[in-house]
Amino acid sequence: MSKELEPLADPGLPEHIHRKADTDPIAAKRAERQVAVLFSLSAFGTLLFIYSYFFIKEDQFIFIPIMGSTNAQQLGIGMGMAMSLLFIGFGAVHWAKTLMPDQEVIAYRHEMRSDDSDRGEFVKAAKEGAEIAGLGRRPLIKRSLAAAAGLAGLPAILLLRDLGPLPGNALNETNWKTGTRLVTDPGDRPIKASDLEVGGVAQVMPALPTGKKRTLEDIAKDAVLLIRLRPAEFQLDPERLSWTHEGIIAFSKICSHMGCAVALYEQTTKHLLCPCHQSTFDVTRAAKVIFGPAARPLPQLAITVDADGYLIAKQPFTEAVGPSFWERKS
Numbered sequence: 001m002s003k004e005l006e007p008l009a010d011p012g013l014p015e016h017i018h019r020k021a022d023t024d025p026i027a028a029k030r031a032e033r034q035v036a037v038l039f040s041l042s043a044f045g046t047l048l049f050i051y052s053y054f055f056i057k058e059d060q061f062i063f064i065p066i067m068g069s070t071n072a073q074q075l076g077i078g079m080g081m082a083m084s085l086l087f088i089g090f091g092a093v094h095w096a097k098t099l100m101p102d103q104e105v106i107a108y109r110h111e112m113r114s115d116d117s118d119r120g121e122f123v124k125a126a127k128e129g130a131e132i133a134g135l136g137r138r139p140l141i142k143r144s145l146a147a148a149a150g151l152a153g154l155p156a157i158l159l160l161r162d163l164g165p166l167p168g169n170a171l172n173e174t175n176w177k178t179g180t181r182l183v184t185d186p187g188d189r190p191i192k193a194s195d196l197e198v199g200g201v202a203q204v205m206p207a208l209p210t211g212k213k214r215t216l217e218d219i220a221k222d223a224v225l226l227i228r229l230r231p232a233e234f235q236l237d238p239e240r241l242s243w244t245h246e247g248i249i250a251f252s253k254i255c256s257h258m259g260c261a262v263a264l265y266e267q268t269t270k271h272l273l274c275p276c277h278q279s280t281f282d283v284t285r286a287a288k289v290i291f292g293p294a295a296r297p298l299p300q301l302a303i304t305v306d307a308d309g310y311l312i313a314k315q316p317f318t319e320a321v322g323p324s325f326w327e328r329k330s
């Protein structure tokens with residue numbers, strides 16, 4: 001004969017044990033100081049980050065026994081950032097575990113959106129909670145937390161600086177000046193019109209003053225394509241025609257869409273093609289855009305020859321080279 005099982009008694013919640021800081025004011029004070037120390041260490045970490053970023057030289061090394069020779073700035077930045085984030089987290093956890101209200105509550109499941117009265121209750125309870133948490137009564141925590149939280153956002157702002165300088169007027173200023181010789185790239189050799197056959201293309205750079213080295217930034221802005229056609233093939237207005245020399249026309253090689261190098265020349269159609277998004281420019285019509293996303297022609301460089309017969313720039317570019325997506329003066 002089977003015996004009916006008796007239902008289990010509801011065990012309920014285990015007895016609530018109060019934390020030391022709940023009953024002992026001295027323990028509460030000690031916990032408060034510990035939290036403040038953790039937040040202060042976070043603030044110190046942020047200051048270390050800032051100091052390392054601005055005041056330690058990039059090429060300064062120090063010897064650390066287990067790490068060997070170490071870049072001091074990188075070490076300071078890394079340690080500062082780690083301390084800043086780690087200790088603000090430790091402080092918050094320690095504060096919650098030792099001093100925040102320690103009441104057990106039962107949370108029933110509700111619809112996803114509470115009704116307005118519950119929402120009002122929540123706001124009220126949150127305010128009361130803040131009151132009970134005693135922020136007003138614990139100025140030490142309040143101030144150290146404010147310092148740590150206030151400083152914690154600074155590293156992110158400082159790191160934005162490493163994205164580099166704002167472009168400003170950079171694309172309006174190239175090394176092409178009146179009388180600058182066109183030189184081969186690579187090779188830096190001045191060229192004459194006779195060096196380029198009809199149908200030929202060449203990439204050239206401006207000759208730089210003696211002693212000046214060509215930087216990557218120079219190359220990104222100064223690259224020019226020379227293309228030689230028969231003069232009769234051009235469909236240019238008289239001014240643009242006067243910017244050519246014996247059928248040689250010069251355009252910035254930097255695509256006016258997003259700055260890729262316009263590298264493909266179709267000899268039969270006389271089109272220049274940008275490989276990035278297929279913008280196509282008509283060489284015979286001053287690099288007018290005939291297809292693709294570019295919004296303006298490639299800037300044309302006015303060229304002529306000097307007394308020795310070498311190709312030179314007649315004047316600087318009359319408009320900014322490169323992409324059109326930021327404000328330009330011309």
Ligand code: FES
Pocket residue numbers: 255256257258259260274275276277278279292293294
């Ligand atoms: S960069 Fe040349 S078409 Fe987009």
